[in-house]
Amino acid sequence: MDEENKLSRKTVLKAALAAGVAAPVALFGGPALARANAVGGTAPELTPACHDDDEPTMEQTEGPYFKPNSPERTNLVTPGTQGTRLTVTGYVFGRACLPVGRALLDFWQADVNGAYDNTGYTFRGHQYTDAQGAFTLSTIVPGLYPGRTRHIHVKVQAPGRPVLTTQLYFPGEPRNNTDTIFDARLLMTVRDNGSAKEAAFDFVLDVPQTPTSTRPTPTSATPPGGTSWAVGTAYAAGARVTYGGRGYVCLQAHTAQPGWEPPAVPALWRAE
Incomplete structure (x- = not known):
């Protein structure tokens, strides 16, 4: 992609997000990733692109606490609810990086004390994606409970397609290193907003789609700086690597493991 076209795409993406509208599918081949959403009307930085044939979001165990027939709602907080407020936003994509409208998302989680409501529907609810x-x-x-790190359960289903059951995780949690179920590919991007937190995650479902536009051919030039990403290497925040001919910056310290390649884990790496 030439520099002039790249800047044009970035400018339109920032403007669309800052204005709270969807970026044109014909230009980007899909809406901007949730990780690029603006906070307080401030234009965001460009984040890793969504590409055709992205690997579907990985499955994880349902666990023992799922309950069917949760109420339809987007707000699980009620008056008097204890705990740090959290807003999770994102998109649901198909294999061609196009949005999946009316996708079902069913969330459930523990309360601030690490307990699940198994008699009612506290911190349980389902919703549907919009047209974008x-x-x-x-x-x-x-909250935390013995044996697990902090997490949110979710089931995601495109209309008429199989259900994806998985879990979402928080970066920087000490128990991420000891939880045998944890996988960095399911890390949300989390940031503080005053006394609350904002998180983002985009799901890719195994839904066939036909791209509506032609993507630019990636450049073969190797970005300057950094070394090639390698399994077993300990990376500090701010470290730069190259992977697949593209440069990335480390967002949080970690030791690389198979499956944690920079394009697969946006919570750990930002594309330059």
Whole structure:
């Protein structure tokens, strides 16, 4: 992609997000990733692009606490709810990086004390994506309980397609290193907003789609700076690597593992 075209795409993306509208599918081949959403009307930085044939979001165990027939709602917080307020936003994409409208998302999680409501539907609810594939969940940061790191459960289903069951995780949690179920590919991007937190995650479902536009051919030039990403290497925040001919900056310290390649884990790496 030439520099003039790249700047044009970035400018339109920022303007669309800052204005709260969807970026044109014909230009980007899909809406901007939730990780690029603006806060307080400030134009965001460009984040890793969504590409055709992205690997579908990985499945994880349902666990013992799922309950069917949750109420339809986007806000799981009620008056008097304890805990740090958390807003989770994102998109649901198909394999061609196009949005999936009316996708079902069913969330459930522990309360601030790490307990699940198994008699009622506290911190349980389902919703549907809008026409742009977007969703928003208002909840709290879940508490911890023995054996697990902090997480949110979710089932995602495109209309007429199989259900994806998985879990979402928080960066920087000490128990991420000891939880045998944890996988960095399911890390949300989380940031503070006053006394509350904002998180983002985009799901890719195994839904066949036909691209509506032609993507630019990636450049073969190797970005300057950094070394090639390698399994087993300990990376500090701010470290630069190259992977697949593209440069990335490390967002949080970690030791690289198979499956944690920079394009697969946007919570750990930002494309330059």
